[in-house]
Amino acid sequence: MPRAQLKMAETLGVIFVFLILVIFGFMFYAKFQRATFKTVLQEEQEKRSVEVAQRAFSLPELQCAANNIMIDNCIDILKLEALSRMLQADSALQLIYYDSFESSRIVVKQLYPARQEWKLYERTTNSSGSLFTPLPVSLYDPVAKRYNMGVVEVTYYP
Amino acid sequence: MILKIQHMQKAGRHAQMEIMGLAVIMILVSLGMLFIIQFNLNKEPSTLKKTFTQTQLASNILGSFLRTTADACAGNSIGELLKDCAENYNTPNTQLRCDANERSCDYTRETIASMFNSTLIAWGNQSYYFEARIPGQPLMKSFNGRCTGEKESKQNYIPTDAGTLTIVLDICS
Numbered sequence: 001m002p003r004a005q006l007k008m009a010e011t012l013g014v015i016f017v018f019l020i021l022v023i024f025g026f027m028f029y030a031k032f033q034r035a036t037f038k039t040v041l042q043e044e045q046e047k048r049s050v051e052v053a054q055r056a057f058s059l060p061e062l063q064c065a066a067n068n069i070m071i072d073n074c075i076d077i078l079k080l081e082a083l084s085r086m087l088q089a090d091s092a093l094q095l096i097y098y099d100s101f102e103s104s105r106i107v108v109k110q111l112y113p114a115r116q117e118w119k120l121y122e123r124t125t126n127s128s129g130s131l132f133t134p135l136p137v138s139l140y141d142p143v144a145k146r147y148n149m150g151v152v153e154v155t156y157y158p
Numbered sequence: 159m160i161l162k163i164q165h166m167q168k169a170g171r172h173a174q175m176e177i178m179g180l181a182v183i184m185i186l187v188s189l190g191m192l193f194i195i196q197f198n199l200n201k202e203p204s205t206l207k208k209t210f211t212q213t214q215l216a217s218n219i220l221g222s223f224l225r226t227t228a229d230a231c232a233g234n235s236i237g238e239l240l241k242d243c244a245e246n247y248n249t250p251n252t253q254l255r256c257d258a259n260e261r262s263c264d265y266t267r268e269t270i271a272s273m274f275n276s277t278l279i280a281w282g283n284q285s286y287y288f289e290a291r292i293p294g295q296p297l298m299k300s301f302n303g304r305c306t307g308e309k310e311s312k313q314n315y316i317p318t319d320a321g322t323l324t325i326v327l328d329i330c331s
Contacts, residue, residue, distance in 0.1 A: 028195055046207040053210075073221050078163040111276045112269070113229035133211055134281050138225050146227035146236065149273060 005013045015144045028090035048102070049131035056120070056154050064140040074138040075150065080108055084118040097121055101156040110139055112149040124157055133158045208331075209310075215278070216312035216329045223273060224314060224325070230257035231265060239266045241316050243293045244323045267298045272299055278329070285330035293321040305330040 061083050064074035087093055103125045110116040132155050139150040224237035225256040231239055231254060239254065243263040246253040270288065278284040285303030289296060308331040316323040 003309075017238055026192060043206060050207055051212045073218055074225075112226060112273060131207060132281075134206065134277070135214055136222045136277060138222040146233065147225045149222050149226045151277065 002020075003147045035073065045156075046131065047134060048158070049086075049104075049154070050059075052101055052104050052156050053133040053135060053152075053154040057137070057152050071138075071140070074147070075108060075152070077139050077141045077148075078143070080118055080120075080139070081139040084120050087121060088119065093122060094123065097151050103127075105153075105155040105157075107153045108137075108139070108150060109153060110148050110150045126158050129158065131158065170285070181209040184245055185225070194296050212310040212329045212331070213266060215284075216310045218314045219273075220314055220325065220327045223270075225314075228256065228265065228269065230260075231262065232256075234262075236269060237316060240290055240297070240325065241323060242317050243297055244316075244318045245291070246319070247292070247295060247297060263297065267300075270298065270300050278302065287330065289324075289326045291324050291326075292318065293330060295320075297323075303330065307331045 062075045062079050064071040064076045087097070101121050101123070103123050105122045105124060106120040108118045108120060132153070135152045135154070137150050137152050139148040139149060140146075163203070201311075209307050224235065224240070226236050228234050228236055228239055234242070234254065239262040242254045243261075243266055247263065250261055256262065256265040260268075274286065274288065278286050279302055283302065283303060285311075286301060287305045288298075288300040305328050309328045311326065311328045314325040316325070
């Protein structure tokens with residue numbers, strides 16, 4: 001084999017190996033980037049789900065009040081029933097809450113003494129996953145003047 | 159001739175050593191890259207929601223629970239029943255009576271278990287540890303699983319005639 005051909009084969013071999021290394025490097029980089037993107041996306045979705053849960057939990061329309069002073073961590077059952085009825089009857093009204101609750105399902109459940117449930121808001125999407133946040137709360141019954149145990153369940157659809 | 163062969167053998171060995179060196183460097187670089195990628199891929203998932211949920215759970219459950227009006231105990235709250243239980247723990251006959259002649263300590267114990275069943279256990283078998291105690295006397299305990307790792311703890315203190323009633327709820331990771 002002439003010397004020039006040998007040199008050429010050697011150069012081609014080096015280029016081939018170099019290209020393989022570059023391709024491997026690029027594949028690793030892409031995989032790494034994809035994982036980073038996935039983490040960032042997940043963090044963002046979790047952040048939004050927490051925001052929605054907090055908004056639902058501290059909705060001023062539902063807060064208990066005594067002598068015009070808000071009671072922490074408490075929902076007034078009469079206010080809850082009224083808002084739930086209004087939102088179920090008028091779907092256009094749900095749009096007003098879309099800015100706050102986006103695509104989610106918000107249900108208030110009474111756990112003690114008797115089990116009861118009020119659906120507040122529902123707007124679901126076709127997304128496969130959902131993030132569930134339960135927030136325990138006191139439910140005040142102003143008629144019987146008693147506090148019941150309940151939970152605000154927020155299911156967020158990213 | 160012999161000198162020439164010896165020279166060629168020396169040069170060959172030298173080239174072999176160089177190739178070995180390069181191979182070692184390549185292996186080290188590849189291993190380093192693999193470690194970096196592995197480390198980044200296996201990073202702990204985001205704990206933002208978990209932290210928020212645990213903090214809220216611990217504080218809200220205890221707060222709501224103590225405020226809750228007991229269904230069958232003359233309109234007393236669970237907090238008041240716990241206080242009564244602490245003050246009359248050693249004299250059960252003087253404890254407040256609920257429906258079915260149940261004593262405040264027993265009623266609270268049962269209610270606590272039922273509430274944790276329908277909350278923390280129902281939401282994915284969450285591990286927790288609950289304890290109510292006065293100095294030198296544990297009143298009641300309820301727990302699920304083992305609390306060995308990280309935990310979110312919430313304490314509540316109620317002054318009683320028997321000393322300060324300490325109520326602890328740990329939500330475990």
